[in-house]
Structures are given as C-alpha cells and as structure tokens.
Amino acid sequence: MNPTAVSPHPHPLLRRRRHTGTYLWQAAVALVLIIVVLFPIYWMGTTALKTLTETFATPPVIFFRPTAEHFEAIFAEGAVLRSLRNSIIVAVLTTGLALLLGAPAAYVLARFDFRGKSNLWFWVISNRFISPIVVALPFYLIARNLQILDTHIVLGLIYLTFSVPIVVWLCVDQFRAIPRDVDEAARVDGANLWQTFLLVNLPLAMPGIIVSAILVFIASWNELLFALILTRNEARTAPVEAANFMTGFGIRWGPMMATGTLIVLPVLIFALLVSRNLVRGLTMGAVK
Amino acid sequence: MFSKRGINRPDIDRRRIHRSGAGRLGINWYGINWAAVTLIAPAVVALLIIGIYPLIFAVDVSLRQYQLTKPYLGTPYVGLQNYIAVLQDTLFWQSLARTAIFFVLTVPVQVALGILIALFIDRVRFKPLAGLLRVILVLPIAITPTVVGLIGRLLFNRDFGFVNFMLGSIGIEPISWLGEPMPAMITIALVDIWQWTPFVVLVMLSGLALIPPEVFESGQLDAGHGWHFFRSVQLPYLLPGLTAILILRTADILKLFDMVFVLTRGGPGVSTELISLYIQRVGFRVFDMGIASAQAIFLLVLCILLSRGYIRLFYREVQV
Numbered sequence: 001m002n003p004t005a006v007s008p009h010p011h012p013l014l015r016r017r018r019h020t021g022t023y024l025w026q027a028a029v030a031l032v033l034i035i036v037v038l039f040p041i042y043w044m045g046t047t048a049l050k051t052l053t054e055t056f057a058t059p060p061v062i063f064f065r066p067t068a069e070h071f072e073a074i075f076a077e078g079a080v081l082r083s084l085r086n087s088i089i090v091a092v093l094t095t096g097l098a099l100l101l102g103a104p105a106a107y108v109l110a111r112f113d114f115r116g117k118s119n120l121w122f123w124v125i126s127n128r129f130i131s132p133i134v135v136a137l138p139f140y141l142i143a144r145n146l147q148i149l150d151t152h153i154v155l156g157l158i159y160l161t162f163s164v165p166i167v168v169w170l171c172v173d174q175f176r177a178i179p180r181d182v183d184e185a186a187r188v189d190g191a192n193l194w195q196t197f198l199l200v201n202l203p204l205a206m207p208g209i210i211v212s213a214i215l216v217f218i219a220s221w222n223e224l225l226f227a228l229i230l231t232r233n234e235a236r237t238a239p240v241e242a243a244n245f246m247t248g249f250g251i252r253w254g255p256m257m258a259t260g261t262l263i264v265l266p267v268l269i270f271a272l273l274v275s276r277n278l279v280r281g282l283t284m285g286a287v288k
Numbered sequence: 289m290f291s292k293r294g295i296n297r298p299d300i301d302r303r304r305i306h307r308s309g310a311g312r313l314g315i316n317w318y319g320i321n322w323a324a325v326t327l328i329a330p331a332v333v334a335l336l337i338i339g340i341y342p343l344i345f346a347v348d349v350s351l352r353q354y355q356l357t358k359p360y361l362g363t364p365y366v367g368l369q370n371y372i373a374v375l376q377d378t379l380f381w382q383s384l385a386r387t388a389i390f391f392v393l394t395v396p397v398q399v400a401l402g403i404l405i406a407l408f409i410d411r412v413r414f415k416p417l418a419g420l421l422r423v424i425l426v427l428p429i430a431i432t433p434t435v436v437g438l439i440g441r442l443l444f445n446r447d448f449g450f451v452n453f454m455l456g457s458i459g460i461e462p463i464s465w466l467g468e469p470m471p472a473m474i475t476i477a478l479v480d481i482w483q484w485t486p487f488v489v490l491v492m493l494s495g496l497a498l499i500p501p502e503v504f505e506s507g508q509l510d511a512g513h514g515w516h517f518f519r520s521v522q523l524p525y526l527l528p529g530l531t532a533i534l535i536l537r538t539a540d541i542l543k544l545f546d547m548v549f550v551l552t553r554g555g556p557g558v559s560t561e562l563i564s565l566y567i568q569r570v571g572f573r574v575f576d577m578g579i580a581s582a583q584a585i586f587l588l589v590l591c592i593l594l595s596r597g598y599i600r601l602f603y604r605e606v607q608v
Contacts, residue, residue, distance in 0.1 A: 019413070026412050030421055033405065037424055040439045040482065041431065043450060047442060056448045058456075105331035108324050120332065122599060127339065129539040129595035133567045134584040137577065138345040160338045164331060193323035222432040224546035225564070229572060239434035243550050246441070257442065260435040271430030275423050278430060279490045286532050286602035287491050 041264065048257040055253050070254035071262075080259050083241035086152065087221055087263075090237055093156035094163050094220040095213050101160070102167025103209060107197050109168065110175035111183065127165045128284055132225045135161055140229050150232045158226050163216040169284045170215070170277070174208025175201060214274045215281045218267055238263045343588065350581035357575045370582035379558065380583060383566035386473075387541060390562060393477040394484070395537050399530065401481070402488025407518070409489065410496045422493065425486035433483070437550025440479045441466070469559030472552050476560050479547060484540075488533055495529040496522060528602075535598045539591060563587060 047055055049066035074080040109117065139158050140149075148154045178201055186196040202209070224239040231240060242263060245256040271278065279287055350370050352363045374380055412418040428436075443450045444465035452462040465475045499522065507521030545564040548554065554561030554569065561569070567587065571580030 022413055026408075026414070027417065029408060030412065030417055033421060034424055036482075037428060037486065040436075040443060041427065043443065044435070044439045058448055058453060060448070060450055060453055101331040101334050104327035108328040112321070112324050114324075121603065122595075123335065123339070125599055125603065126592060126595035128536075129591045129598065131539075131543040131564055131584075131587050131591055133543075133545065133564045133571075134346065134588045134591070135339070135342050137567070137571050137581050137584050138342040138349060140572075141349065141577065142342060142345060157338055160334055164335060168331070193321070193327070197327060218430055222430075222434070222546075224434045224549070225568070228549075229568075239432060239546065242432075242434050242438060243546075245438070246550055246553070251441070253442065256438055260432075260438045263432050264435050267430050267432055268427055271426050272423060275426040278426050279487070279494065282429070282487065283491065283532050283536060286598070287494055287529050 041268075044257050044264075045261050047253060048261045050254070052254060070258040074255045074258055074262075080238070080241055080255075080262070083236050083238040084262060086231075086235050087238040089152050090155045090159070090227075090235070091217045091220040093152055094159040095216045097156055097160060098163035098167045098216045099209065099213060102164045102212070103171055103202070103205075104197060105164075106168045106171035107175050107201060107205075110172045111180075124165045124168050125284055127161055130161075132161075136226055136229050139226075143230055149230055150234050150236075152235050154230050155220075155223075155227060155235065155237070158230065159220050159223065162219055165284075166216050166219065166281060167209075167212045170212040170281060171205060171208050173285055174205045178204050211274050211277045212281070214270050215277070218270050221263075221267060346581045346584055346588075349577055350585050352578050354578035354581070355576050363578075366578070370578045371585075373579055374582045374586060377579075379566065382558070383561050383563045386560070387544075387562045390473070390477060390480075390544075391538065391541050393473070394480045394541070395534070397477075397481050398485045398488050398537070399533065401485045402533075403492055403526065405485070405489045406492035406496060407522070409493060422490065425489055428483045428486050429490075431483070433546040434550050436479060436483055437547045440475065440547070440551045444475050466552055467556060469556060472556060472560050476548050476551055479551065480544075483547070484537070491529040491533055492526055495526040499525050531601055532598070535594055535601075539594050539598075542587065542590060542594075 046064075046066075048070055049068070050061065050064055051067055051069070054061045054064050109120070135158065143149050143154050182200055182204070183196050186200045191199065222239065223237075224243065227237040227240045228243065231237065238259070242256070242259050245252060245259065274281075349363075351365055351367065353361060353366045353369075354363045355361060409418050409421050412421070444452075446452060446462055446464045446467065449465070451465065456462065463471055465471045503521065507517060511517040511520050541562070543564060544562055545568065548560055548562055548565060549568075552560040554565045558566075564587075567580050567583045570576055570583065574580075
C-alpha cells in the first residue's frame with residue numbers, strides 16, 4: 001500500500017514520481033472527505049440564502065443570486081432573535097456558574113486526598129452517562145412546585161449536571177500539571193489556601209479553564225431536551241425555537257435554514273478554537 | 289479528611305508542612321483542612337441538590353400514581369405497580385429494541401469507517417492537509433444536534449432533497465425517506481453516522497499517535513504493510529480507544545433525543561421512537577409521570593452500569 005517504503009534506495013526519479021502519485025490520490029480522498037463532512041452545513045447555509053423557488057428546484061440550484069429575505073423575515077418577527085438572546089444568557093450563566101463551582105473543586109481534587117474522593121469522582125464521571133430524560137422528569141416537577149419554570153435560572157441550574165463535570169475533569173488535569181512546588185513556595189510566602197488557589201494556581205491554569213468554558217458554552221448552547229421541557233415562552237432557547245419550525249403544516253424552509261445557520265455559526269467558531277480538546281472533553285480525559 | 293497528599297511520606301519534613309500549610313492560619317482543626325472544604329463544598333452541595341435530589345425524587349414519583357392531567361386523583365403510593373406496568377409494556381421493550389437496532393446500524397459502520405479514515409489521515413504525506421482534515425472533522429461533532437435534524441429534513445426530503453437527487457442521477461426512484469418506517473430508521477442512522485464517525489476518527493488518531501516510531505518501523509520490517517501490519521502493530525494501540533468508543537456510543541445512543549426528535553419525531557408511527565423519545569412522550573405528552581419515572585429509573589440503572597464499566601477501565605485512581 002505504501003509505495004515509498006518498498007525499497008530503501010529507489011532511483012531518485014522513480015521516487016519523485018511515486019511521491020507525486022501518493023500526493024495525488026491522497027489529495028483526492030481528502031477532498032471527498034471534506035466534501036462529505038462540509039456539504040450538509042454548506043447546503044443549509046445556501047438554502048438560507050435561496051428563494052423558495054430555488055430551494056424546490058430539481059435538479060438543485062448550485063449557482064444563484066443570494067437573497068437576504070429569510071434573515072430579514074426572522075429578524076422582523078423577533079422570536080428567533082429573542083431565543084438567541086435567551087440562549088446567550090443561559091450559556092453565559094451556565095458557564096459562569098460551572099466555573100465558579102467547578103474550578104475550586106477541581107483544584108482540591110487535584111491537590112488533596114480525602115475520604116469520599118473516589119465517590120465524588122465516580123459521581124462526576126457518571127454524569128457523562130446519565131440520560132438527561134432521567135433528570136428532566138423529576139426536575140420538571142420540582143421546578144413546577146418552585147414556580148421557576150420558563151426562567152433562565154432553571155436552565156442554568158439543571159445545566160450544572162453536565163457543565164460542572166466538564167469543568168472538573170478538564171481542570172483537574174490542568175491543576176495536576178502545575179508543580180506542587182508552586183503551592184509550597186506561595187505558602188512559604190505566607191499565602192493561605194484560597195490565595196494560593198486564586199492568585200497562583202488560577203492564572204497558571206487559564207488555558208484549561210478557557211477550554212472548559214468554551215466546551216460548557218457549546219454544550220449549553222446545543223442543549224434541547226431540558227430547554228424543551230422547562231421553558232415555554234419567556235426563556236425559550238434557540239434550539240427549541242428551531243425545533244418549533246417542524247410543527248404544523250407548510251414548513252418555512254428559508255427561515256428555518258436561516259435560523260439553523262445563526263445557531264450553528266458561533267458553535268463552529270468555538271469548535272475550531274478548541275478543536276484539539278474536544279475529544280478530551282467528550283471522553284473525559286480517557287483519550288488524550 | 290483532606291490531608292495533604294504525601295503527608296505520610298517519610299522524605300517530607302512534617303514540621304515544614306505544618307508551618308507552611310494552612311494550619312498557621314488557624315483553620316486546621318481536627319485534622320480537617322477547612323480552607324479546602326470551603327473550596328470544594330459549593331460544588332458538592334450544588335451537585336447534591338441538582339444531581340442527586342432529583343433522582344431520589346424520581347424514585348419517589350415512580351412509586352406513586354402521578355398523572356398530571358388528572359390532579360383530582362391525587363398522587364397516592366401504589367407500590368411497585370408502575371414498575372410492573374413498565375415490565376409488561378411492549379412499547380417500552382420495543383423502544384429499547386429499536387435503540388439496540390439503531391446501535392447495530394450505526395456503531396459498526398462508524399467504527400469501520402472511523403478506523404479506515406484515521407489510518408488514511410495518519411498516512412497523509414502532506415502534513416498541513418492532515419491538520420486541516422483533523423480540524424474539519426471536529427465540526428460535525430460540535431454542531432447543534434437540533435440543527436443537524438433540520439438539515440436532515442432538508443437533505444432527505446422526498447421531493448427536492450439532495451439525497452434523492454443524487455440517487456435519481458443513477459436511476460433510482462425517489463425514496464420517501466421520512467414517510468416509511470424502514471427508510472426513516474436508515475435516515476436517522478445515516479445522519480448519526482455523519483455526525484459521529486468523525487469522533488471515532490479523532491479517537492483513533494490519538495491512539496495511532498501513541499505508537500513509538502521505532503515500534504512502527506520495526507513492525508513495518510516484520511509485518512510489511514496492509515492487514516497484518518494493522519493487526520499486529522496498530523490495533524493494540526487502538527483497543528483502549530475502541531473500548532471507550534463502544535461504551536460512550538452506547539451511553540450517547542441511550543441519551544439520543546434532539547436529532548431524532550427534530551428529524552422524525554419518532555415517526556412514522558413509532559418506527560424511530562428510541563428510548564429517550566418514548567419516555568419523553570409518556571412523561572410530557574401522555575403526562576403519566578409515575579410510569580415515565582419508573583421507565584427513567586430502569587434507564588438510570590443501565591446508565592450507571594455503563595459508567596461503572598467505563599470508570600473501571602479508564603480511571604485507575606477511582607476504585608469502584
């Protein structure tokens with residue numbers, strides 16, 4: 001399969017030709033891969049810019065004059081914009097809460113041994129496995145009794161079930177990478193544990209904290225099930241709004257795809273920023 | 289509780305730790321480092337309230353008759369009646385079976401394709417191209433599943449969808465992807481394969497990156513290329529990642545809701561109603577919270593078993 005390793009010293013001309021061949025077929029396969037991965041996203045983005053006639057055309061229209069009518073329509077209606085604003089509020093709230101609770105906990109988990117530590121770890125990791133519907137049912141009843149349904153805070157709170165674990169498992173790694181000598185030195189200088197954490201370790205752990213913040217933001221931004229169950233109008237997030245396009249007859253393809261594009265754009269940017277760490281986040285560090 | 293790690297190591301001077309530790313600030317009573325407690329307590333308390341309490345609440349509800357649409361009935365305890373009802377509910381078992389079928393349709397394809405693509409990317413000679421592929425593969429994983437469902441609606445539309453257009457160009461009649469049970473199942477499987485094969489690729493790539501160059505080279509001398517080389521040199525480095533993928537995919541498919549909800553709503557009929565969708569329907573469209581909670585508890589047990597397996601395999605510091 002690998003033509004370059006057949007003989008250790010092929011004729012230089014021969015070697016170059018083989019290399020060119022390898023480059024070519026590899027480039028071809030790579031191109032197919034890139035097209036398969038990106039085409040659905042591209043198709044959504046272009047459908048958002050097509051008129052309805054162009055969307056329904058067979059064969060599909062590849063070249064067309066982009067129209068902003070669908071974006072203008074959803075901006076004029078306001079529901080989508082409101083849901084995007086809700087999504088931003090909830091995602092920021094979730095990220096803030098998760099960092100506030102998760103980062104100090106991760107520091108203690110990285111630095112101390114204590115009774116119950118393994119139970120805590122187990123709980124943190126097992127949250128990756130628990131189906132959200134299991135938590136959503138009782139949480140709905142509890143939130144109903146407390147009359148906090150359809151608020152931003154109820155989503156921020158239930159999102160802690162996945163956001164704190166993300167922060168903990170990424171930041172524990174980060175804090176462990178900081179040498180203990182740093183802590184010792186800080187204490188010799190008279191810093192207490194809080195000061196050692198806030199003033200010495202936290203700045204050093206910033207890369208891990210930023211990565212976990214971005215992953216929490218993405219997870220919160222993408223979440224549908226909890227938002228569907230726990231919000232109605234006031235706090236309705238963008239994925240719920242997008243799913244609503246599917247109800248009733250006569251799907252409004254243009255506005256639907258425009259909404260989808262708006263939802264996906266920030267996620268794509270964030271994903272590119274943390275591309276190296278996404279897998280580590282999803283496997284909870286089991287795969288680096 | 290909260291003793292500094294390594295405090296019993298003979299090579300560390302205890303007095304120095306005591307002097308430089310939190311004890312000097314008078315917060316080290318009864319051997320408990322209260323500063324550490326204050327750092328970790330908020331998270332623990334929050335997780336107990338948000339994570340554990342609802343589960344206990346769910347167990348309680350699962351033992352009651354709890355119909356949201358009939359408040360006049362009250363919510364009396366009915367013992368294990370809900371659980372018995374769930375065990376006898378063919379729809380529940382069918383949705384579990386459907387989830388298993390979905391697993392069989394997707395995961396083997398994702399693993400096979402994922403390994404092939406990873407081997408390819410690992411071998412790409414022009415390194416910037418390999419880097420570009422890695423970055424692009426992240427996008428399907430991160431993209432909002434709800435929106436993936438919307439895109440699926442667009443591409444698999446019977447009349448103007450791109451998939452039927454492609455099939456038409458090789459002479460296949462348009463398929464009603466979302467209107468018939470079998471094609472609908474295949475549709476959600478294809479969409480899942482598109483979204484999650486990249487995840488397998490990236491995990492496999494990180495496995496391949498662990499092969500030391502000398503092992504790789506001596507393996508090439510001994511085993512040549514092709515299948516034998518893969519089996520004897522590369523596969524051993526991929527196995528931990530494969531185990532992780534199998535467990536995580538199982539958990540994720542048990543959780544899977546958004547993409548299918550938007551793409552098919554579990555239909556046509558109940559032909560794509562996976563377990564999460566079924567429980568959601570019983571809870572929030574039939575409003576029988578008692579039954580739905582009993583189903584959720586069954587699902588919870590499954591999830592906990594999975595996570596135990598995962599932890600045992602991948603986290604040495606936790607003894608379960």
